Amino acid sequence: xxxxxxxxxxMTLLYSEIEEELRSAVRGLLADRCPPAVVxxxxxxxxxxxxxxxxxxxWKTLAGEIGVAGLLVPEExxxxxxxxxxxxxxxxxxxxxVAPVPFFTSSVLATRALLPTGDALLGELAEGTETAALAxxxxxxxxxxxxxxxxxxADGRLSGTVTGVAGAEVAxxxxxxxxxxxxxxxxxxxxxxxxxxxxxPVATVTLDRAPARLVGACDVAEVLRFGAGLxxxxxxxxxxxxxxxxxxxxxERHQFARPIGSFQSIKHRLADLWLDVVRARAxxxxxxxDPSPISVAVAQSWNAGVALHxxxxxxxxxxxxxxxxxxxxxxxxxxxxxxxxxLGTPGDHRQALASLVGVPGPE
Amino acid sequence: MNESxxxxxxxxxxxxxxxxxxxxxFLRARFDAGLAWVWFPEGQGGLGAPRELQQVVERELxxxxxxxxxxxxxxxLGMAAPTILTFGTDEQKRRFLRxxxxxxxxxxQLFSEPGAGSDLATLATRAVRDGDEWIxxxxxxxxxxxxxxxxAILVARTDPxxxxxxxxxxxxxDMHAPGVEVRPLRQITGEAEFNEVFLxxxxxxxxxxxxxxxxGWRVAQxxxxxxxxxxxxxxxxxxxxxxxxxxxAWSEQPELRTHELHQRLLAxxxxxxxxxLSGARLREQLAAGQPGPEGSGMKLSFAKLNQALTGFELxxxxxxxxxxxxxxxxxxxxxxxxxPGYRYLRAKGNSIEGGTSEILRNIVSExxxxxxxxxxxxxxxxxxxxxx
Numbered sequence: 043x044x045x046x047x048x049x050x051x052x053m054t055l056l057y058s059e060i061e062e063e064l065r066s067a068v069r070g071l072l073a074d075r076c077p078p079a080v081v082x083x084x085x086x087x088x089x090x091x092x093x094x095x096x097x098x099x100x101w102k103t104l105a106g107e108i109g110v111a112g113l114l115v116p117e118e119x120x121x122x123x124x125x126x127x128x129x130x131x132x133x134x135x136x137x138x139x140v141a142p143v144p145f146f147t148s149s150v151l152a153t154r155a156l157l158p159t160g161d162a163l164l165g166e167l168a169e170g171t172e173t174a175a176l177a178x179x180x181x182x183x184x185x186x187x188x189x190x191x192x193x194x195x196a197d198g199r200l201s202g203t204v205t206g207v208a209g210a211e212v213a214x215x216x217x218x219x220x221x222x223x224x225x226x227x228x229x230x231x232x233x234x235x236x237x238x239x240x241x242x243p244v245a246t247v248t249l250d251r252a253p254a255r256l257v258g259a260c261d262v263a264e265v266l267r268f269g270a271g272l273x274x275x276x277x278x279x280x281x282x283x284x285x286x287x288x289x290x291x292x293x294e295r296h297q298f299a300r301p302i303g304s305f306q307s308i309k310h311r312l313a314d315l316w317l318d319v320v321r322a323r324a325x326x327x328x329x330x331x332d333p334s335p336i337s338v339a340v341a342q343s344w345n346a347g348v349a350l351h352x353x354x355x356x357x358x359x360x361x362x363x364x365x366x367x368x369x370x371x372x373x374x375x376x377x378x379x380x381x382x383x384x385l386g387t388p389g390d391h392r393q394a395l396a397s398l399v400g401v402p403g404p405e
Numbered sequence: 406m407n408e409s410x411x412x413x414x415x416x417x418x419x420x421x422x423x424x425x426x427x428x429x430x431f432l433r434a435r436f437d438a439g440l441a442w443v444w445f446p447e448g449q450g451g452l453g454a455p456r457e458l459q460q461v462v463e464r465e466l467x468x469x470x471x472x473x474x475x476x477x478x479x480x481x482l483g484m485a486a487p488t489i490l491t492f493g494t495d496e497q498k499r500r501f502l503r504x505x506x507x508x509x510x511x512x513x514q515l516f517s518e519p520g521a522g523s524d525l526a527t528l529a530t531r532a533v534r535d536g537d538e539w540i541x542x543x544x545x546x547x548x549x550x551x552x553x554x555x556x557a558i559l560v561a562r563t564d565p566x567x568x569x570x571x572x573x574x575x576x577x578x579d580m581h582a583p584g585v586e587v588r589p590l591r592q593i594t595g596e597a598e599f600n601e602v603f604l605x606x607x608x609x610x611x612x613x614x615x616x617x618x619x620x621g622w623r624v625a626q627x628x629x630x631x632x633x634x635x636x637x638x639x640x641x642x643x644x645x646x647x648x649x650x651x652x653x654a655w656s657e658q659p660e661l662r663t664h665e666l667h668q669r670l671l672a673x674x675x676x677x678x679x680x681x682l683s684g685a686r687l688r689e690q691l692a693a694g695q696p697g698p699e700g701s702g703m704k705l706s707f708a709k710l711n712q713a714l715t716g717f718e719l720x721x722x723x724x725x726x727x728x729x730x731x732x733x734x735x736x737x738x739x740x741x742x743x744x745p746g747y748r749y750l751r752a753k754g755n756s757i758e759g760g761t762s763e764i765l766r767n768i769v770s771e772x773x774x775x776x777x778x779x780x781x782x783x784x785x786x787x788x789x790x791x792x793x
Contacts (some may be wrong), residue, residue, distance in 0.1 A: 054695065055686035291775055304777040309770035310763070316774060317702045324682035326626065336643075343672075344679045392671040401652060401670055404662040 060341060061131045067108050068135040075100050076141050078370035084142060084241040096212045101143040103232070105170025111149045112168030113138055114157065115276035119141035120165035126268075130275035130330035137279025137349075140241045140373045144173050147209025147242075150272055151176045152162070152217050155224060155265045159258030163215065163226065169194050176265065177247050179228075181205035183386030184267035184338075185394055195220050199251040200227060203385065207232075208384075212244040216398040217257065224241045224260035227252050239380035243372055267338050270385040271329035277349035281319050284352035284371070288359050295361075308359060322348040336398050343391035347381045353378040406443075406454035408461050414438055414452075415465040422747045431470050432507040433769030442465070445490060448565035449502050465641045476736060481512035482643060485558050488628045492575070501556070501577070513554035513597040514627065515545040515578055515602055520793065522718045525560075526569045526622055526718040527783075527791065528605060530666045531574065532561035539563075539576065539614070541584075548757070551587045551600040552734070555582045558628060560621050565789040572788050573621030575591050577613040584608075593732040594750045628759075647711050648677040650741070650748070651685055651718045658722070666721055673714055698773040705765050708755035715749040 055066070057273065077095060084095050105111035109130050109341045115121020129150060136145055148167060150317040152174035156164050167173035179190030193202035200218055210216060210232045229252045237243035289312060292303030302308055322345045329341035353375040364371050395401055422434040428476040435441060437448045443459050445451025462483065472478060482505070489501055504510040521528035531541025541561055551557070564572035578585070584607040589597035617622040655662065655670060683706070687699045728744035741748065756762040770776040783791055 044472070053690060055682065056689055227429075293776065300780065301777050302607060303446075303770075304779055305766065306763075306779060309776050310766040312774055312776065313702075313766035313769040316769060317706055320678040320699050320702055321676075321683045321706070324686040325679045327686065328682050340675055340678050340682075343675050374436075389668075392668070392675060395671055395674065396667070399674060401667070401674060402659075403667045404664055405659055 043381040051367070052346035053326055053331065055130065055331070057327075061088055061128055064108075064128055065108075065131045065135055068104070068132055069109070070139070071100070071103060071108065072139040072141055075103070076139060078139070081142060081241060081370070081373060082142055082370055094211060095142045095243065096214065097142050098143065099143070099209065100172065101173075101338045104143055104145065105149070105160070109144060109172040110244045112281065114149065114153050115164050115168040116157075119160065119168065126272060126333060127327075127330045129274055130326060131271055134279035134282070134326075136340045137276035137377070138283045140280070140283075140370075140377050142173070142213050142241045144209045146269070146273070147175050148274065149226055151178075151209075151265060152213075154268050155217055155219070155260055155262075156257065158260075159255050160223065161226075163257075172214045173209075173212055174208060174215045174217055177204045177207055177210065177218040177227075178262060178266065179204060180208040180244055180380075180384045182262075182266060183390050184263045184270060184335075184362060185261040185386060185390055187266055190217075193220050193249060195223075195225070195254070196251075198256075199256060200225060200249040200254045201251055202249055203207045204247045206244045206272045208242050208244050210234075210247055211243070213246040215324035215354075216247060216357070218247075218254065218258075218259045218278050219262045221291055222259060222261075225254035227254045228255050229253060237380075239376045241377060266385055267335065268333055269389075270342045271333045273297065273381055273385055274322070274329050274338075274345040275326040276380055277345040278319070278322050280349040280374055280381070281322055281345070281352035284349075284356035284374050284378075285312070285315055288356045291360055302359075311355060311359070318348045318351065336395065339391040339394045339398060342386060343388040344393070346378075346388045349378040350375075350382050406452055406458065408458065411440075411443065411452075411454070411458050411461045412465060413460065414440060414537045424466075428470040429473070429507060432472060433503065435466070435469075435502050442486075445502075449498050450506050472506065474511055474553070475508060477503075477511045477553050478508055480514050480550065480558075481510070484514060484575070484628045485512045485556070486559060486636055488615065489577075489601060490625060491627050492624050492785075495596045496612070497577070505556075510555040511550060511553045512557075512582070513548050513551045513557045514628075515557045515559040516546060516605075516628075517547045518544060523761055525625070527793075528560060528562060528573070528787070529793075530559075530561045531565075532574060532609075534562050534563070534611075535608075535713075537611050539580070539609045539611065541576075541604045541609060543547065543604050545602040546590065546599075546602065548587075548600045548602050549598060549718060551580065551602050552589070554659065556580060557602075558615075558681045559618060560625050562788065563618055563621070566787050568785055569783065570622045571619055573625070574618050575621040575624035578607070578609060579613065582597045582607050582609065589732075589733055589734055592750075593753065594733045594747050596733050600752065604780055621769075633648065641684075643678060643681065644674075644743055645740070646677065646681065647748075648674060650745075651714050651721070654718050654721055654745070661721055662724060670711075670721075673710070676710055677714070680710055698769075701773055703767065703771050704759065705762055705769070708752075708762055711752040711755050715745065715752040719745045719749045743766065 045405050052202035097360050109122055113124040113129050117123040134212040153167050155176050167174055193200055193384040214228050218229045231248040232245045233243040234243050292308055293301055295302050325341040325344045329337045356371050357375055360371055363369050410594040418438045422431050422448045424431050428442055439447055439452040440462050441450035443452045443454040445454040445464060446453050456568055486505055489497060519526050532539040532541045557580055559576045559578040560573055562572050563574040584605040586603040588601045590601050591597050
């Protein structure tokens with residue numbers, strides 16, 4: 043990626059002007075089209091079983107007009123040729139809005155898996171005319187990349203299942219990794235079951251001698267590591283919304299004839315949470331600029347916990363209203379808990395650090 | 406003023422003054438050339454240049470004489486100097502800044518009192534006007550370096566009949582004046598890094614006052630803000646700082662490792678790393694001229710982390726001993742030195758000195774997060790009527 047300072051840190055941990063412009067474009071669109079109240083309406087199951095939480099009109103605007111779908115794709119394949127740092131800023135904003143769009147699953151995970159192959163599908167993903175999903179369990183990790191998957195290939199056809207796949211039901215194409223190769227499939231059975239994360243449900247993908255096109259080689263662990271590093275930025279966005287929303291609430295909410303935010307027991311908790319979020323920002327920026335195994339493991343093991351803690355604090359400090367279906371805080375709690383598990387738990391990433399940074403366990 | 410101007414001035418200094426000759430003569434010449442602190446005004450050791458050009462000076466003058474008493478200058482350089490610069494008269498700047506910078510004169514701080522810690526503005530040391538002089542009586546505490554100091558920055562009460570913040574004035578105290586008594590204050594580590602200072606009928610001429618009578622709280626805020634900028638730590642490498650000591654112990658004694666300790670050490674390693682990254686990001690913001698509010702929190706993070714890491718290391722080593730309890734004065738502050746028992750005990754001070762962690766959380770929540778303050782019962786009450 044970018045150059046390094048003392049071989050450890052990316053050139054900058056700050057946001058560039060271009061990144062700030064991208065952020066305000068995404069934030070403005072979400073505020074206009076998909077505020078939390080709208081997301082809350084979308085999670086209600088409609089009468090049509092084909093109804094999905096995903097907002098594909100919004101996705102069309104994000105992908106086509108703002109151009110987020112092609113950020114990772116080099117210009118020669120029809121993309122913007124931007125970098126992970128820009129993608130990270132988009133993820134911060136999508137996390138802040140728990141926006142139901144397939145950016146992370148299609149434009150990050152699936153696109154990153156396709157990049158080394160240079161396949162023509164990249165151009166369609168970059169334009170947003172096609173959407174893909176990587177048929178890997180969201181509960182898999184760089185350290186256990188085939189968790190939840192049992193797919194075999196015979197005579198150019200794929201059979202087996204993959205559980206816990208995110209973004210599968212809105213994907214036009216599924217990219218299925220089998221034994222180091224990546225296959226494109228469009229005749230798979232995708233079954234969405236009730237999911238902990240209402241705004242990014244997971245599905246079981248079932249393949250029964252499904253015709254498949256061999257796309258090229260695929261290092262799934264590397265793709266998941268790249269995704270895990272960027273997921274830290276989405277988690278930062280989740281944590282920021284929870285902190286900001288809670289701050290606004292405790293300034294307004296009165297009990298004992300004063301704003302509850304004037305009580306030290308509450309102020310001190312929020313000061314501590316802010317400190318955690320400040321450090322999550324540094325960790326996310328570092329992993330976006332330098333997606334090395336250490337930076338990714340540090341960012342995931344810290345930010346997953348911070349996002350979850352922020353959502354839990356938000357719920358508690360909102361009191362009764364935080365426990366209701368009508369208040370959006372539960373969307374953030376569910377997203378935070380699901381991303382704590384996704385692409386490796388904090389414990390998995392800390393365990394990986396043991397050998398990466400020379401702190402081995404007991405003999 | 407740019408990098409080549411600085412280099413030219415350094416070359417001129419080196420042409421006229423031999424760095425291998427008299428150390429003090431060289432340091433004074435460096436000050437007079439405006440190469441002490443380039444962001445200070447001309448004539449006061451600086452050139453009115455951007456602060457980041459100081460690193461050019463330091464690079465160009467590497468290997469030339471260091472300031473005298475280098476380990477004892479933190480309070481003078483970090484707290485007294487910016488306050489004198491902001492509030493001092495021309496005469497005060499001329500008198501104090503050069504020997505402060507060269508290290509000829511060491512400074513200490515007379516702020517905290519036994520009855521005024523977190524609530525500093527309630528302090529009781531009195532300064533009563535007597536013609537052209539002030540007569541000071543009271544007791545100060547937690548004064549590091551008082552036994553070496555030539556001067557002190559002092560906050561005292563000049564009007565007990567108004568609310569606490571309004572009756573204070575700020576002085577430079579002559580530590581050699583009759584009535585100034587310095588006694589070592591022994592800490593839980595066994596040594597005495599700090600002092601108690603008793604002030605009994607100390608006479609200070611009025612030209613040692615900094616800022617207007619009654620404006621001492623505002624002057625003190627300048628001092629304290631500079632203290633918080635100074636705390637936050639030097640840049641460290643990944644795996645550096647307090648974590649290095651714990652990891653070293655871990656490597657040296659594999660037979661003491663347990664699974665439970667391993668989990669905790671890895672979690673601390675991650676916390677240390679994100680705290681370090683956040684410090685690096687803060688420095689980048691400062692260098693880019695966009696200081697964020699993040700600085701207010703750095704000391705909180707470091708205090709918590711140092712305490713957890715030193716506690717971890719002591720537990721890991723299973724060593725029930727302690728290196729040395731003998732009562733002695735330490736010459737400077739050292740969080741890293743000596744044995745793990747000392748480091749553990751010394752780290753307990755990190756969440757108390759320079760603003761307790763509780764007060765810092767109030768500051769973060771009110772000034773950064775915009776939360777309302779607690780109701781204040783003492784705000785409009787004359788100081789003399791406050792319950793004590």
